[in-house]
Amino acid sequence: DAEITQSPRHKITETGRQVTLACHQTWNHNNMFWYRQDLGHGLRLIHYSYGVQDTNKGEVSDGYSVSRSNTEDLPLTLESAASSQTSVYFCASRGQYTEAFFGQGTRLTVV
Amino acid sequence: DQQVKQNSPSLSVQEGRISILNCDYTNSMFDYFLWYKKYPAEGPTFLISISSIKDKNEDGRFTVFLNKSAKHLSLHIVPSQPGDSAVYFCAASAQNQGAQKLVFGQGTRLTINP
Numbered sequence: 469d470a471e472i473t474q475s476p477r478h479k480i481t482e483t484g485r486q487v488t489l490a491c492h493q494t495w496n497h498n499n500m501f502w503y504r505q506d507l508g509h510g511l512r513l514i515h516y517s518y519g520v521q522d523t524n525k526g527e528v529s530d531g532y533s534v535s536r537s538n539t540e541d542l543p544l545t546l547e548s549a550a551s552s553q554t555s556v557y558f559c560a561s562r563g564q565y566t567e568a569f570f571g572q573g574t575r576l577t578v579v
Numbered sequence: 580d581q582q583v584k585q586n587s588p589s590l591s592v593q594e595g596r597i598s599i600l601n602c603d604y605t606n607s608m609f610d611y612f613l614w615y616k617k618y619p620a621e622g623p624t625f626l627i628s629i630s631s632i633k634d635k636n637e638d639g640r641f642t643v644f645l646n647k648s649a650k651h652l653s654l655h656i657v658p659s660q661p662g663d664s665a666v667y668f669c670a671a672s673a674q675n676q677g678a679q680k681l682v683f684g685q686g687t688r689l690t691i692n693p
Binding site: 499501503508509510511512513516518524526558560562564565567568569570571572573 | 585588611613615620621622623624625628668670674679680681682683684685686
């Protein structure tokens with residue numbers, strides 16, 4: 469069965485460190501997304517990609533970057549982790565005009 | 580600017596009764612709407628969707644209604660069951676504009692009481 473997986477599931481890091489969260493999907497979807505979930509804000513879009521070599525900023529992109537070198541993966545990098553980036557991160561993928569499928573999430577704590 | 584809004588952070592409903600969750604949007608370019616359900620420590624899962632060419636879509640106990648003139652959609656769950664207790668998110672996209680990204684609301688926590 470096709471799936472979307474995130475790793476790690478939990479991560480604790482120190483302020484100022486670079487952190488990369490992995491996202492891998494086997495749906496063969498062109499569209500991939502990163503969201504963060506915070507109380508009172510719902511799911512906010514960080515970055516998204518509509519295909520290989522395509523990346524776009526979402527509404528809360530400051531301090532984050534992504535790269536898309538193949539269809540399956542969209543890693544999210546926090547260049548210099550800050551306490552404000554403590555959150556739960558979700559990766560999703562979507563075909564054209566279909567629902568999006570989400571990963572299980574990564575809980576990131578910046579101390 | 581919150582383009583998709585869920586103004587009720589929480590809702591409590593008796594088992595067997597109808598649950599109605601509401602969502603408002605501001606972007607008139609949105610033409611495809613979805614509802615997701617989320618349990619703690621899990622990713623959101625797709626529930627039901629509706630295109631702007633329709634005003635109602637039904638799937639078992641779940642029905643979504645779309646009022647384009649009011650820029651409002653609602654999710655009806657009937658009858659409500661204890662397993663429906665979760666956070667519900669509405670989402671929208673402007674697919675006719677080529678935008679596959681989904682914009683989400685803040686979520687509503689639904690609690691079904693026995």
